[in-house]
Amino acid sequence: xxxxxxxxxxxxxxxxxxxxxxxxxxxxxxxxxxxxxxxxxxxxxxxxxxxxxxxxxxxxxxxxxxxxxxxxxxxxxxxxxxxxxxxxxxxxxxxxxxxxxxxxxxxxxxxxxxxxxxxxxxxxxxxxxxxxxxxxxxxxxxxxxxxxxxxxxxxxxxxxxxxxxxxxxxxxxxxxxxxxxxxxxxxxxxxxxxxxxxxxxxxxxxxxxxxxxxxxxxxxxxxxx
Amino acid sequence: xxxxxxxxxxxxxxxxxxxxxxxxxxxxxxxxxxxxxxxxxxxxxxxxxxxxxxxxxxxxxxxxxxxxxxxxx
Numbered sequence: 004x005x006x007x008x009x010x011x012x013x014x015x016x017x018x019x020x021x022x023x024x025x026x027x028x029x030x031x032x033x034x035x036x037x038x039x040x041x042x043x044x045x046x047x048x049x050x051x052x053x054x055x056x057x058x059x060x061x062x063x064x065x066x067x068x069x070x071x072x073x074x075x076x077x078x079x080x081x082x083x084x085x086x087x088x089x090x091x092x093x094x095x096x097x098x099x100x101x102x103x104x105x106x107x108x109x110x111x112x113x114x115x116x117x118x119x120x121x122x123x124x125x126x127x128x129x130x131x132x133x134x135x136x137x138x139x140x141x142x143x144x145x146x147x148x149x150x151x152x153x154x155x156x157x158x159x160x161x162x163x164x165x166x167x168x169x170x171x172x173x174x175x176x177x178x179x180x181x182x183x184x185x186x187x188x189x190x191x192x193x194x195x196x197x198x199x200x201x202x203x204x205x206x207x208x209x210x211x212x213x214x215x216x217x218x219x220x221x222x223x224x225x226x227x228x
Numbered sequence: 229x230x231x232x233x234x235x236x237x238x239x240x241x242x243x244x245x246x247x248x249x250x251x252x253x254x255x256x257x258x259x260x261x262x263x264x265x266x267x268x269x270x271x272x273x274x275x276x277x278x279x280x281x282x283x284x285x286x287x288x289x290x291x292x293x294x295x296x297x298x299x300x301x
Contacts, residue, residue: 038266099273
């Protein structure tokens with residue numbers, strides 16, 4: 004059992020580390036962030052986790068298109084669902100953080116707007132799916148749309164926010180790298196940030212596998228329970 | 229039988245009393261959320277994430293319950 008679920012243990016260990024070291028390490032002084040810079044260990048990993056979950060989702064969508072199989076459709080759908088949960092949490096935590104640093108919860112910052120658009124594109128994925136009664140058609144059209152939604156993630160989250168002025172780090176005229184933190188991320192913060200990203204992401208995978216297991220059980224059920 | 233949802237009402241009740249106590253602090257210049265180096269902003273963010281995951285978990289719980297019921301009949 005432990006051999007199969009080592010990554011769940013890893014997730015718990017990394018998250019415990021995040022919650023202790025994240026509050027204890029000495030953080031650099033940046034602008035008017037003060038202690039709220041520690042949100043970096045909670046708000047940003049939500050987005051990284053969302054990216055990973057959506058990536059896994061699109062991989063299963065492609066798998067489904069290559070070789071139609073109800074299981075890969077279930078995987079694709081459930082990973083996208085957890086991805087949306089992470090994205091919504093990223094938006095909400097972001098606006099809480101913004102209220103006390105940028106002055107208002109929603110300041111129409113390009114990255115805020117585009118992240119919301121990216122999420123809406125994924126919400127549309129489920130609306131599209133649920134509007135198609137035929138299971139096979141639903142899975143196939145859903146998989147095609149999933150690839151489109153994934154392709155939209157990159158311009159909305161990574162490319163356009165760098166090209167315009169933004170309150171987020173990394174926009175025009177603002178210091179820093181919006182993606183990785185890169186050389187601008189303080190070394191002390193980096194040793195908490197990356198474990199935090201891995202821990203939160205593995206937690207998302209864990210939650211998703213629980214839902215997948217339930218869906219697979221339902222699938223095995225004669226005449227759908 | 230107490231409705232479990234009613235127990236959730238305790239949360240805002242506790243938080244309100246905390247908020248009332250916090251008003252007594254001498255932090256009127258910055259406000260509670262901006263006091264102590266804005267660390268309470270991190271607290272709210274962490275609670276938000278916890279609440280989100282708990283909501284997700286309880287939905288999964290309900291899904292499994294209805295599946296179990298369907299299995300028996």
